[in-house]
Amino acid sequence: MAASMNDPILVGPPVRRNILGSLIGIAAIIAVGIIGYYLFPNNLALLTRIIAIAFLVLSVDLVTGYCGVATLGHAALFGAGAYAAGIASAHYGISDPLLMTVVGALAGALAGLVSGLIILRAHGLPQLVLSIAVIHLFHEAANKASSWTGGSDGLSGISPTALLGMFEFDLWGRTSYVYGLVLLLVVFILLQVLVRSPFGMLARGVREDPVRISAMGASVQSVLLRMYVISGVVAGIGGALNAISTQVVGLDSLSFTLSAESLVMLVLGGTGSLYGALIGTVVFMWFEDVVSAANPFHWLTMVGALLIAVVLFAPKGLYGTAAAFAERMRGRRA
C-alpha cells in the first residue's frame, strides 16, 4: 500500500553503522530536549504536548509506516490511554505517575487489540472506513459514559502525586517535561530495537508483499495484530503522559481530527522511519502553534495546503527526502 513511501536507507545497512546511527539519533533527541528546555522555559506545556503527540505519531508509524495499514482512527489508542490514566487517578485514587503511565499503556494495548481485531478484518477502502468508524465509536462511547469520562466537559480531578516521591508536578511543567522526555527516550530506544528485530523485518515484509510472507509460512494477520497491540502500548503511554501533564482529558483526544493530524504529521516527517515520526511531529506542532497564534482562522487551510504540498513535492516526507538527498551526495563523492 505505502510501498513507494519506504526509504531505502533503513533496509539493511551494516549493523555497526546502525548502532552508531542510533547513538547519534538518541544524542540528537537529548540535545533538542535540553535546548527546548532552556529556549522556551515558559512554554514547557507546549513542549510536553509535543512529546505526548510524538508517542501517538510513533504509534501510527508502527502500523502505517512499517506494516502498510492506512488508518484514520489511531487516536482511539491515544485517547484510551489518556482516559484510563485519568479515570485511574480521578475515580480510583491511583495517582502515582508511573502507575498511571502503566495503566495508560495497558489500556492502549487493549484498545489496540480491539481496534486491530476490527480494522484488520478488511482491506483497502473498507479498512479505512472501519478505522474511521472505530474512532467515532470510541468518541460516542466516551461522550455517553459521562459519569466516568465527564462527557463533553472533559475529565477533571486528576492530581498525580510527586514523581518517585521526590519531584512534584509544578506549575511550570518542568517535572512533566523531563518525565516525558525520559519516557520518550526509553520508548524510542526500545522501538529502535523492535524495528530491527526479526519481527520488525517481518512487519516490513508484510508491508511490501503480504502474499509472499504468507507463502513463506508466517501469519500476516498475527504480525499485524501484534504490531497493533505494541502500537497501542506506545500510544497509550502518550495519552497517559498527556493526562498527567495537563491534568484534564477532553473528548478531543478521541477525535477524528487528532487521528487525521497524527497521520499528517507522520507523512510530513516521512513514513517508515522513527526519526521521520519525531521530526514530523515537532515541525507540525510548532507550525500549528505559530499559525494559530497569528491567525486561527486559516489553520485548517494551511494544514490542507501543507498536505497537498507534501504529497506533490516531498512524498517521502522531510526526513525521507533529506535522507535520500544525503545518500545521493554520498554516492557522488564515492
Next chain:
Amino acid sequence: MQTVFSIAVDALAYGMVLFVISIGLSVTMGLMRVVNLAHGAFAMIGGYIASYAARDLGVGYAAAVLLAVVGTVLIAIPIERFLYRRIYGAPELTQVLMTIGITFCVIGIANFVFGPTLKTIPLPETLQGSVDLGFRSIATHRIFAIACGLVVAGGLWFLIERTAFGIKIRASVDNASMAAALGVRTEIVYAVSFAVAIGLAAFGGVVGAELLPVEPYYALRYMVTFLVVVSVGGAGSILGALLACLLLGAIDTTGRYLAPEYGEFFFYLAVIIIVILFPRGLAGRFK
C-alpha cells in the same frame, strides 16, 4: 404507528439524499480507483453556492440549483486537472492524504468566506408545507427529496445500462487499459464521469440541505457517511449504493428517533458490523 411512519419517511428521504450525493463517489471510485475523501466538500460547495444565489442574489430555487451544479463543476475542473490527475494509480495512503488536504482547504476557505454559521437555502412556496395523505401528512420537501433520488437512480441506470456511453463506462470500470486498447477514449470517459459525479454531489448537497445542514464542517462530518455508503454498497454499483443508502438511512434515523442520547453510536456500530460481514460490499456478495 405514528413514530414508525415518521421514521420510515425520514429514513427514506435521508437515504435518497445520501444516494444522490454518494452515487457519484461510487462511480468515480469504481472507475478511477481514487479514494476520494473530498467528495463531501463538493456537495458542501454546491450548498453554499445555492444558498448565496438564493438568499443574496435573490434568484429562484430552480435557478439556484442549476447555478450550484454548474458552479461546483467549474470549481472542480481545475482541481481535477491539477491535483487528482497526479494521484490516479498512486498508493492509497497518498490518495487519502491528498484528498483530506483538499477537504481541509475547502473547509478553511468556506469558514473564511461564509463564516462558521449554518446556511439555509430558502425553499420555494410549492415545496413548503406538507401534503395530506388522508391518515398522515408528509413535509413536501421530503417527497421532493425522495423523488429526486428516484429520478437520479433511474437516470443513471438508463445512462449506464442503455446508452453507448454507458457501455464505455462499464468497459473502463472493468478494465481501463483494455478499453483504451479497443478505442475507448478513457480520459474523456473519466472527465465526463468526474463532472457528472461532482454535479450530482452538488445537486444532492442543495436538495438535502434541510436534512444535512450546510456549514463549514459539513465536508468532514458526512465524509464518513458517504464513504460508508460506497464501501457498503460496493464501488461502481448503483443497486448496491441504493440498498446501502436505504439501509444506513434507516439505521441512522431510527437511532436518532429512539436513542438520541447515544448520538451516532449505533450508526457506527452498525457500520462496523456491516463492513465486517460484507467486506466486498452488499453487491460484491452476489458476484
